Amino acid sequence: MSRTIDQFEYARKYLAGGVSASTRVNRAIGRPMYIGRAAGCRVWDLDGREYLDLCTSHGATLLGHGNPQVAEAVEHVLARGVGCSYENELHADLARELCEAVPCCERVRFTGSGTEATMHCLRLARAFTGRTRLLKFEGNFHGYHDQVMFALSAPASGPGPETNPAVMPASTGMVGQWAEQLVVVPYNRPDLLERAFAAHGDELAAAICEPIYYNAGCILPTREFMETLRRLTHQHGALLLFDEVLSAFRMGVGGAQEYLGITPDLCSIGKSVGGGFPLSAFGGRQEIMSRLMPEGDCQHSGTYNGHSVAVAAGLAAVRQYRQPGFYTHIATLGGRLYPALQALLERHEIAGRVQGLGARFGIYFGPTREVRDYRDTLAHDRAKMLRFIAAAIDEGVYFHDYGGAACHHGFCAAMTLADVDEALARLDRALGRLVAQSHDATGPKTS
Ligand SMILES: Cc1ncc(COP(=O)(O)O)c(C=O)c1O
Missing domain, CATH: 3.90.1150.10 (Aspartate Aminotransferase, domain 1)
Structure with missing residues (x-):
């Protein structure tokens, strides 16, 4: 049996x-x-x-x-009665660790999952730039919300021409019109990136990418590709958003942005940041992050955001990554x-x-x-x-x-x-x- x-x-x-x-x-x-x-x-x-x-x-x-230190941190919060949906001193402690470790983070916010982190980054990018369209790379995965869950796999007819990849939704039930907000480009192709920015650069709120394309195993970006991406986003006033949900802490404490030596405007951080507990974060330049309510006008909230158990676990984990x-x-x-x-x-x-x-x-x-x-x-x-x-x-x-x-x-x-x-x-x-x-x-x- x-x-x-x-x-x-x-x-x-x-x-x-x-x-x-x-x-x-x-x-x-x-x-x-x-x-x-x-x-x-x-x-x-x-x-x-x-x-x-x-x-x-x-x-x-x-x-x-x-992990013993994570377990001890969690037990300590449980012994204090948890205090769900309130802030405690650990939130700022963990935020400080992230701001010290991750190059683009001058301010951060906590959420519960990688999906939420990228979703909020995209809203913030749109609020900050006043634009709506997004550039994403063919195959790159950014979570389960409807905005960018397109072009993850090819339809039966194939991936389409490199200059105009097929933009298939990754699930039924998604609003097809969201695809109109996307410009999809194959990964590691600076030539096609130049072409896409020449056509759409001034409409883009952000370019979102997996800085190490782990969702297809492990694909490294070329230096030319990354430098072109950084240059073009700057030139066209679009934000560069690194989705580091999977790459954060994977090869160094500053994640892929530190490894590559390319600093994005915003990044999402997930998975290992919580030491096995449901936590994610996003962060970026103070100028952008201050657009979040209550300082600014862009909404980001949630009952379980930065749950005190997960924050304690995350703090214990990140402190070990920094050893x-x-x-x-x-x-x-x-x-x-x-x-x-x-x-x-x-x-x-x-x-x-x-x-x-x-x-x-x-x-x-x-x-x-x-x-x-x-x-x-x-x-x-x-x-x-x-x-x-x-x-x-x-x-x-x-x-x-x-x-x-x-x-x-x-x-x-x-x-x-x-x-x-x-x-x-x-x-x-x-x-x-x-x-x-x-x-x-x-x-x-x-x-
Ligand atoms: C790069 C990337 N972004 C976003 C997500 C979504 O994260 P979550 O599953 O925590 O919602 C994942 C999950 O695998 C991911 O690999």
Whole structure:
């Protein structure tokens, strides 16, 4: 008997689709992962099976599960009676940590999720500039609100011409006219960016981007692309908005903007900022942030904004990210994992590519040259990736599938080099099974 399978059957009687969030069903196994216990870089399912966690709560638990300082901070707030929907001294303490660490942040505000953070940034950008249109990049993901949840994947007819990509809504129920507010450009194409700004630059309130395009695995922007984006937004009076929901704290305490040396006007910060608790933030230049009510005229509020438990957890987490040596450890782990994983693909003669930066990475099945934009990910063999994820889970490594063409994976700071080696040994067996499956299906190797 499996408690996991029973649980899914039970959940489906009451929860739509058996889950609280649609992407929690891992398509590789056809059900959600049910976690009974979690500690450090490991999780145990309801049947007591142990896994090394290379999903890390979609990037939220950068410190690992059950981090002692985070737990202590949360217990302290609980002991004080929580004080939900009021401010306490910790809000300004965490805001100060963010303003000190993140280059563009002169002032910040807290929200509950990455979706809310980008939504409020976009409203603020429109309030500040008095313009409505937005430029976004093909494939980049910015949360579940309707404004920019377009052009995440290509329609059956294909992605369309590079100069005029298909702008398909990512869900039914969305207002199609929102697409008219968007100018969509392929990532990493300074030439197309110049063209788009020449045509629409003066109508744009903001250009929003994933400064490291982790939602397609891990795609790095070229220097020319980023410099062009910064220059053109300045020239045309549009705000540059870095969506750092996933990239914040991932490779350095100042996030992608510090890593790239490009300072945006506004940024959204999510996931790891809460140390595993529901918190996000957005911040930017004081001149822009002062447009928020009550100082200014742009609304941003919410009952659970900056919940005191999440703020305490976030403060305990960010203080650890700012400790000397934290990112040396992250770089050491990544430096062992990524080349070794690439070597494993090669040893198993599987065409593929591992791309990683800081604590997050992508594995592409098929492409062997650098993956540089959404269109390159279309060469990635998603069916093979799902078979790999299923084999990895069987061997005791948890990867999540988010339903897109390619997926992002990651490790946490609680990992040691010995844990990385253990993960690699398990993945070696998983890749062996993948090859054996393709032998069974087709006779001689086809990878
Ligand atoms: C870059 C980016 N922006 C926004 C979001 C939305 O964040 P949340 O799921 O916390 O609403 C995500 C989530 O994966 C993300 O990766």
